[in-house]
Amino acid sequence: MAALTLWARQNLSRLIYFLLGASNRIRLPTPSVLPIAGAVVGLYSGLAAGIFSNLIGVMSGITFSAAELTATLKPQRLRTLMESLSSARWHLEYALVGVPLALGALLLARVIEPGGPRDEVKRRLRLLALLTLGALSLYYPLVGLAAVNAVFGHAHNLAAAIPHLPWWLMLLAPTVGGLAVGRLLRDRPETHGHGLPEVVRAVKSGANVVPADRGLLKLIASAITIGSGGSAGREGPIVYGGAAFASSVGRVLGFSRKELSILLACGAGAGISASFNAPIAGAVFAMEIILREFELRVFSPIILASVAGTLVSRGVLDEAPLLNRVNYELVSGSEVFAYAALGIGCGLLSFAFVKMLHGVEHFFQGRMGGKLSPWLGKKPLPVRAALGGLCTGVLVFLSPTVWGSGNDFINMAAAGQLPFFFLVTACVLKLVATALTIGSGGSGGTFFPSALIGAMAGGAFGTLVHYFFPHATGPSGAYAIVGMGGAVAALTRGPLTGMMMLYELSGSHEIILPLMVTCTIASAVCHFLTERTAPKVQSDEDLLVATHVRALMTEVPAVTAGTPLRALTDQLLTSEAGTLPVLDTEGNLYGTVQVEQLREVWRDESMYPLLVASDLARKLPALAPDSDLAHALQVMDQEDVDALPVAPVLGLAPCGLLTRAAVRRFLFAQHAREHSTGNYPVTPSEAAH
Known part of the structure; x- marks a missing residue:
């Protein structure tokens, strides 16, 4: 027995030493961390959707239930609250799985010995574990808040x-909401916008920086706007909030520029998934609209983010899809022509929406002629937003679809329950009201309103077509669903997003052919009209092609291959770009060395006498001073770096360095100059939202 105990102790000691040694050999390269980080970002995007929905519920409860405040604490209402809490989707299995995994990661991070690359492993493990625990700590209170809101705040069928709302409340609520939002955003002009274009521009420019504090501010401002009756969508702030969180996490984890852009797309796609309860559409949206690419390496993190966001949102929101399930089909082959005509109509309607939105923004900012526009431009933002809210309140008298996001009316149109005149009126007034709400200074997205506009337009078109051709066409509800997809596709220039979203929401396989026809044509029509009418100014691509590297490069002294590590560290830390060109042993330009490369060795004093510049340098192609900036950015993307060396001319001039930040500053200066003259390019992304 003693021998057996001794043998067990020895083997246990060997196992412990083996596990400790294995833990110290763990590496967490970015490609393996990115899918996990994407899933964590998806969790927080789903939580953002839950927080936002509950904020809207609070505002809606204040608006609708102000007169019923005395009845709030009646015993019957309290019994209803207890039933709501008991039937909430708590999903305790999330905690049973997430907590042990997070605690195990924290324990592993504590066991790993510090020093060298192990510090990066410890930091990433600790951050991902704490974020997982943070998500769980937010999830369960949100589930409870959603149950309370279902009883007291957001149980109204709009x-x-x-x-039944008093006429004064229809006017007062949007006005006060606009006043509050204007006051909230008055001192933060950088938070203005619809949310989605800012994310697209951050990815497109390569900056990949979306400040987290702006994301929270947008959520609060948009909740006030929508909850008080303003005509706006909830997807923009959620997309922006998810991308802002992803930007912060990615930078803390030390991701590269390309990996940061993928993580931002994860946050945006998960926001769409959570908003519409449509994970496939959210993943397609992230790849088609945000990244504009469908490479294999982006699939895993984006899909995991969409799944995580949807799972969380189903717990804190509702498992029911946005659309009630309907079974429509293509009645005859000739009906394709009707859907093609609907695609043209959706493209024209979306183009009119974009133009009106920009026109109203310019009008309230005082950038149009006449007397009223300059007068409005001199007024503070709270006054302008309040006036926009008042105009929206007036339109509520003509059509109830103007109030909030109007989701309830989409289902009614899909079921064919709305008359022709109501559909036409709702389509026009929702377009005008959304432009007034957002253009005057309100906060919110345009994705949801465009879906409702398309549903109303499609329903009206389907009513007419079915009236004249009853045996060859389907009911108006089918055209409402397809029109919804066509409007989304046209507004975003994303036909795949429009197709997949409505295919997933409708749950009907038969509707995919009409969706493909309408979404493709609508997107093409709106894109053609937008590009045709855009101001003829020099685009970013033209500027990059026309500008030589010599104009933006910085002359910096190159370091030799044998430069000791300590001297190299001093030069890197004092350099402006944190990057220096490196020469090889023969004096030719070899590549660059960056300050980030010192992260793994700067704490280890024993490495300083052993390493020289050539040990840390990365071989990179040198740019010619006469090459253009477009070529330079292409090489940077291929090498996944933010700086490239510039070869001297005939060996006479000193070496140069071109950074991505310098190119970004150059483009920003050009844009500022064009905006100051009123001639600025309207890119598809900016025009779409």
Whole structure:
């Protein structure tokens, strides 16, 4: 027995030493961390959707239930609250899985010995574990808050409740909401915008920086706008909030520029997935609209983010899809022509929406002629936003679809329950009201309103077509669903997003052919009209092609291959770009060395006498001074770096360095000059939202 105990102790000691040694050999390269980080970002995007929905519920409860405040604490209402809490989707299995994994990661991070690359492993493990625990600590209170809101705040059927609102409340609520949002955003002009274009521009420019504090501010401002009756969508702030969180996490984890852009797309796609309860559409949106690419390496993190965001949102929101399940089909082959005509109509309607939105923004900012526009431009933002809210309140008298996001009316149109005149009126007034709400200074997205506009337009078109061709066409509800997809596709220039979103929401395989026809044509029509009418100014691509590297490069002294590590560290830390060109042993330009490369060795004093510049340098192609900036950025993307060496001319001039930040500053200066003259390019992304 003693021998057996001794043998067990020895083997246990060997196992412990083996595990400790294995833990110290763990490496967490970025490609393996990125899918995990994407899933964590998806969790927080789903939580952002839950927080935002509950904020809207609070505002809606204040608006609709102000007169019922005395009845709030009646015993019957309290019993209803207890039933709501007991039937909430708590999903305790999330904690049973997430907590042990997070605690295990924290324990592993504590066991790993510090020093060298192991510090990076410890930091990444600790951060991902703490984020997972943080998500769980937010999830369960949100589930409880959603149950409370279902009883006291957000249990109203807008289609039935709005006609019973007092006339003064219809005018007062959007006005006060606009005043509050204007005051909230008055001192933060950088937070203005619809949310989605800012994310697209951050990825497109390569900056990949979306400040987290702006994301929270957008959530609060948009909740006030929508909850008080303003006509706006909830997807923009959620997309922006998810991308802002992803930007912060990616930078803390030390991701490269390309990996940061993928993580931002994860946050945006998960936001769409959570908003529409459509994970496939959210993943397609992230790749088609945000990244504009479908490479294999982006699939895993984006899909995991969309799945995580949807799972969380189903717990804190609702498992039911946005659309009630309907079974429509293509009645005859000739009906394709009707759907093609609907695609043209959706493209024209989306183009009109974009133009009106920009026109109203310019009008309230005082950039149009006449007397009223300059007068409005001199007023503070709270006054302008309040006036926009008042105009929206007036339009509520003509159509209840103007109030909020109007989701309830989409289902009614899909079921064919709305008359022709109501559909036409709702389509026009929702377009005008959204332009007034957002253009005057309100906060919110345009994705949801465009979906409702398309549903109303499609329903009206389907009513007419079915009236004249009853045996060859389907009911108006089918055209409402397809029109919804066509409007989304046209507004975003994303036909795949429009197709997949409505295919997933409708749950009907038969509707995919009409969706493909309408979404493709609508997107093409709106894109053609937008590009045709855009101001004829020099685009970014033209500027990059026309500008030589010599104009933006910085002359910096190159370091020799044998430069000791300590001297190299001093030069790197005092350099402006944190990057220096490196020469090989023969004096030719070899590549660059960056300050980030010192991260793994700067704490280890024993490495200083052993390493020289050539040990840390990365071989990179040198740019010619006469090459253009477009070529330089292409090489940077291929090498996944932010700086490239510039070869001297005939060996006479000193070496140069071109950084991505310098190119970004150059483009920003050009844009500022064009904006100051009023002639600025309207890119598809900016025009779409």
